Amino acid sequence: MTRVDADIVIDARGLEPPEPMVRSMEALGQLGSAQKLLVLLPREPYPLYRALEINGFSWQTAYRPDGTVEVLIQHKQ
Amino acid sequence: MQALLSFDQAPPFSAPFRFFLTAPLFALLAGMLLLWSGPDLFASRWTPATLALTHLISAGFMLQVMLGAMIQILPVVAGANIAQPLLLATLVHAAITPGALLLAAGFLTSEPLAFRLAALLLGSGVALFLGVTGHALYGVASSNPTIRGLKLALPGLGMTVGLGMLLAMTLAGSFEVSLLQLTSIHFAWGFVGWSILLLASIAFVVVPMFQITPPYPTWFANRFAGSLMALLCLWSIADGLGWAWLAALLADAVLLTVAALAVLTLQIQSRSKRARFDATQHYWRLAMLCTLASCVLSLAANHLPLLAEHQEWPLLCGVLVLFGGGLSVMIGMLYKIVPFLVWLHLQNLGGGRVLAPNMNKVIAMRQIDRQMYAHFLALALLLAAAFWPGWFTYPAGLMLLMANASLLRNLLSALACYRQHCLKIAAGMASKPAGQGS
Numbered sequence: 001m002t003r004v005d006a007d008i009v010i011d012a013r014g015l016e017p018p019e020p021m022v023r024s025m026e027a028l029g030q031l032g033s034a035q036k037l038l039v040l041l042p043r044e045p046y047p048l049y050r051a052l053e054i055n056g057f058s059w060q061t062a063y064r065p066d067g068t069v070e071v072l073i074q075h076k077q
Numbered sequence: 078m079q080a081l082l083s084f085d086q087a088p089p090f091s092a093p094f095r096f097f098l099t100a101p102l103f104a105l106l107a108g109m110l111l112l113w114s115g116p117d118l119f120a121s122r123w124t125p126a127t128l129a130l131t132h133l134i135s136a137g138f139m140l141q142v143m144l145g146a147m148i149q150i151l152p153v154v155a156g157a158n159i160a161q162p163l164l165l166a167t168l169v170h171a172a173i174t175p176g177a178l179l180l181a182a183g184f185l186t187s188e189p190l191a192f193r194l195a196a197l198l199l200g201s202g203v204a205l206f207l208g209v210t211g212h213a214l215y216g217v218a219s220s221n222p223t224i225r226g227l228k229l230a231l232p233g234l235g236m237t238v239g240l241g242m243l244l245a246m247t248l249a250g251s252f253e254v255s256l257l258q259l260t261s262i263h264f265a266w267g268f269v270g271w272s273i274l275l276l277a278s279i280a281f282v283v284v285p286m287f288q289i290t291p292p293y294p295t296w297f298a299n300r301f302a303g304s305l306m307a308l309l310c311l312w313s314i315a316d317g318l319g320w321a322w323l324a325a326l327l328a329d330a331v332l333l334t335v336a337a338l339a340v341l342t343l344q345i346q347s348r349s350k351r352a353r354f355d356a357t358q359h360y361w362r363l364a365m366l367c368t369l370a371s372c373v374l375s376l377a378a379n380h381l382p383l384l385a386e387h388q389e390w391p392l393l394c395g396v397l398v399l400f401g402g403g404l405s406v407m408i409g410m411l412y413k414i415v416p417f418l419v420w421l422h423l424q425n426l427g428g429g430r431v432l433a434p435n436m437n438k439v440i441a442m443r444q445i446d447r448q449m450y451a452h453f454l455a456l457a458l459l460l461a462a463a464f465w466p467g468w469f470t471y472p473a474g475l476m477l478l479m480a481n482a483s484l485l486r487n488l489l490s491a492l493a494c495y496r497q498h499c500l501k502i503a504a505g506m507a508s509k510p511a512g513q514g515s
Contacts, residue, residue: 014350017286018420018436042285042292044221046156047087067292 096145103137111474172202226278360409367401
């Protein structure tokens with residue numbers, strides 16, 4: 001997974017809660033059916049996973065060596 | 078924007094909030110106790126009033142905040158969902174609140190029934206909490222230092238309360254054990270095995286998250302909880318078996334490890350990207366400085382018999398640990414957790430149609446700052462009272478009352494903000510049915 005795969009990228013590292021969640025939810029609200037959203041976070045976003053699950057999104061998580069967690073999100077096909 | 082539901086599994090607002098609202102009431106009682114008993118309270122760490130005061134803060138204020146916060150944060154930081162959080166909160170709160178009051182009453186009156194009931198209530202409340210949260214937490218993979226630390230902190234709480242029950246039953250005349258030795262092991266487990274382990278596990282997440290700092294070094298975060306728990310277990314065995322030199326060596330190692338956490342947190346905090354420290358950061362820094370000071374003081378007392386002979390040092394250490402470390406870090410965290418809770422629940426209730434208030438507006442900054450300065454002053458007066466009780470006990474008691482009345486007021490204003498917005502949301506929903514939402 002790379003940034004190139006994503007249509008929208010949110011770099012939420014360095015943002016204070018609840019900003020990462022707010023921005024992710026706003027972007028999800030505008031995400032087209034074939035679009036992908038990439039969220040970069042400093043930690044595993046458990047509440048976001050739950051929000052994705054109940055709102056019908058699928059996601060893949062990858063871990064960078066520097067500790068960054070990458071979550072690539074799209075609508076469930 | 079389409080209305081997305083963000084959290085369906087967050088514990089209901091009242092589950093953690095009841096603990097947070099109860100906590101300052103215990104600190105208010107502690108302030109009243111200071112005024113009632115006067116300078117005699119600082120005669121020694123073993124006076125009934127000192128023991129009652131210690132437990133009003135530890136088994137009262139601190140336990141309330143720690144258990145309430147855990148119910149809220151376990152799903153968020155560890156992905157551990159608690160079954161029926163409201164029922165758990167109701168039962169645990171209903172047990173530990175009278176339990177802590179009876180314990181303080183037991184110390185003040187020496188009434189065996191008060192000790193027995195306190196042991197029963199605190200023991201059963203904490204056992205229930207450990208059973209339910211342990212079940213949720215141990216089902217989660219130990220994928221990061223926070224989850225591993227929390228898994229060790231829970232047995233630490235069990236050990237603290239188990240030893241506390243044994244001590245209470247001894248004071249009630251049901252058992253005969255060495256009170257002095259068992260008290261030091263009970264204190265060590267409460268301070269290190271529960272409070273510091275919980276604090277560190279949470280700090281690894283919340284210090285970088287809320288204070289915009291670099292993360293803790295991986296080598297430290299990965300090894301801290303396991304090393305500290307191993308050292309504490311070894312020290313307890315050595316102390317219990319009377320191996321004095323080994324116990325002294327291990328006590329030094331425990332204190333140095335705790336001191337390392339405080340130093341590292343201060344160092345990480347100094348690299349915060351935030352231009353101006355907020356109240357939570359000030360509270361954290363004060364807590365880490367006090368924890369560091371109490372470790373240095375204890376290390377010095379372990380090696381300098383002249384210092385150990387002074388009766389002031391254990392009182393000074395107690396004030397630093399309880400009021401400087403414990404109370405400070407918890408109040409600092411409340412100023413993040415409570416506005417976040419209010420925002421989270423209002424965000425959900427609004428369903429994207431009615432916006433939740435900005436987190437920084439839930440409690441007015443000016444009120445938070447005032448409360449913080451009152452707490453700082455109360456701590457300074459309490460430290461002074463350890464040396465000059467005749468001069469400073471009454472001002473310290475008064476200031477403790479003011480600081481915690483102010484904390485209670487701030488928490489109530491957050492509750493008022495929540496209720497006000499709930500009404501706004503209900504009115505909004507009534508005028509715009511869900512199907513017409515944009």
